[in-house]
Amino acid sequence: MTFDFLIIGSGAAGLLTALRLADHGQVGIVNKGDFNMSNTYQAQGGIAGVMDGEDSYDAHIQDTLKAGVGLCHEDVVREIVAQGGAFIQELKNLGTPFDTLVDTDTLHLTREGGHSARRIAHAKDATGRAIGETLLNHVLAHPNIHCLNKHMAIDVITSRRLGRHGGSNQCLGVYLLTPDNHIITVAATHTILATGGAGKVYHYTSNPHAATGDGIAMAWRAGCPVMNLEFIQFHPTCLFHPGGSTMLLSEALRGEGAILVDAQQRRFAFDYHESGELAPRDIVARAIDHEMKKQGKDCMFLDARPIGKATIQAHFPNIMQRLLDVGIDMINEPVPIVPASHYLCGGVKTDVAGRTTIDALYVIGESAATGLHGANRLASNSLLECLVMADYCAKAILASSHDCTRMALPEWDDSGLSPETERIQIKQNWDEIRLTMSNYVGIVRSDEWLRRARRRLRVIHDEIASYYWHYPISRDLIELRNLSIVADLIVRSAQQRQESRGLHYSKDHPKTLKHAGDTVLWPEQL
Ligand SMILES: Cc1cc2nc3c(=O)[nH]c(=O)nc-3n(C[C@H](O)[C@H](O)[C@H](O)COP(=O)(O)OP(=O)(O)OC[C@H]3O[C@@H](n4cnc5c(N)ncnc54)[C@H](O)[C@@H]3O)c2cc1C
Structure with missing residues (x-):
């Protein structure tokens, strides 16, 4: 199977990217569940954008910077905030049923915590679903877009991984697990990971089951750095x-x-x-x-x-x-x-177009860290970021001169595997990770708790490594492996930050330092 553009994830970021690219080649859009299993479909509050005469871009920018406690990249904030009104208008034109004031076409804007003005466009209390369904209707109607539901991306295929060390490292495609548990190789000129967040790392989460940090773990294994993963937003009010x-x-x-x-x-x-x-x-x-x-x-x-x-x-x-x-x-x-746990402010380090350190591999949406959110996300800025990134990503791809010399990609090697592992092992490790993260790496942290978490995660990581390559691969096992990698990266990021700032609060380092930068972790180079 071969595509010009292969998008992993059908939330807001993936769907809009597909629409932007569809007139320029064959698009494959993959999701591991059904279309409604994404953070996008869960979003209730709305999408932020300056639409009211009383409001201003500057006010939205200042609110975002204030929430991010000194770590937002101001150029990124300005870039993204400036697009808010236009994207909300585009969504409305595409058919999103935003609430309006009685008997008018004027949007009803609501206000959320941290915002100094009413600037949240919403569709009742199910905005994400309304946006997702609107984009999906257009995606399903486009003849160049091919949807692969219930297909799970396992890993990206890169030239380095294939032992081709000359020139830059390029992404060549993805291995996918099909609904009937076969592994297929999909080649693509451009690959976009739009796999959402990692709320499932914690015991209580607002995220759906899909949020296991797959894209972040895949990009990390392929050699991409991650940024600011210690900043996990906990939603105050989950049932x-x-x-x-x-x-x-x-x-x-x-x-x-x-x-x-x-x-x-x-x-x-x-x-x-x-x-x-x-x-x-x-x-x-x-x-x-x-x-x-x-x-x-x-x-x-x-x-x-x-x-x-x-x-x-x-x-x-x-x-x-x-x-x-x-x-x-x-x-x-x-x-x-x-x-x-609700939102992952950090992710794979990218620019606003989702560019990574690997040619032809892009990461967008909640899986990415552009610098918009800094140490804390302002409510309803994330859907906006997804859409702006999707748009910029598509433009960057269409402007790029990347020429993927189509080479034969090896099939996944699953020879010599033992019969299936007992699933209790997977459940045990899964539960342990989530409890460890909730108890030691939650809203309040300490040096000792982080050390304990790291030790436990290392044991779990070794256990997973010992059976990952020896048993037939399954969805649970892929997610567990990804979850354990992302959990470990969160702990390591938290250990690096010797202060309290935004969403990272340490009992041992309660002060906010005068100067602080991003936490960036680099994988060992392949
Ligand atoms: C309950 C809730 C309420 C929220 N409310 C708001 C709000 O009001 N305003 C706001 O701005 N933000 C809100 N957010 C955050 C916002 O919804 C998300 O940040 C945003 O929707 C993320 O979009 P995305 O496209 O990056 O990822 P998602 O929408 O999460 O989509 C990820 C996609 O990737 C797929 N996927 C994942 N791994 C794989 C894999 N290995 N193989 C194949 N497919 C895979 C999933 O199936 C899914 O289709 C909320 C989040 C939640 C959970």
């Missing part, structure tokens, strides 16, 4: 439910007036920050974490009653219904919540 549900309660609820209370109905957010519930996410998450630990409770509560029944029904119908499905009536009672 706490015995069924282990990972449903998120959108920030927009607090924007519209919901408050945080403990079991005694005591409002506590103002004890931690003058903006109360509208403080930046890391501060709200740490406040909840601190109250839970101080009071020895499993959860705190989000009380949406101040918003009022009419607004809840009009703006949050999906959240309301999903809560009713698990027996919680948010109009009349507080909702139990916990902070959960």
